């Protein structure tokens with residue numbers, strides 16, 4: 093990473109990381125409310141995907157249609173990369189500041 097272009101690095105990376113999400117996907121089988129449902133009678137129940145996430149500290153869950161599962165998996169993986177990127181930027185800001193201070197003090201000495 094070029095120290096001088098931390099913001100540029102962040103913006104370039106974050107654009108590549110869409111779609112993005114934070115949470116977890118789980119696969120569940122639930123019974124339905126239909127009377128005499130053959131799938132429930134067999135014990136197969138009804139498979140579905142659930143996205144769990146936190147909204148202002150409260151855990152929430154949403155049903156996810158099958159066709160969105162791959163997108164959400166990708167989004168969650170990208171979300172972890174965004175978090176890594178944020179950590180890098182925090183450290184990068186400190187390193188940038190150190191480098192500037194060092195450059196200033198060596199100018200004074202020389």
Ligand SMILES: [Zn+2]
Pocket residue numbers: 123124125126129130131132137138
């Ligand atoms: Zn059923």
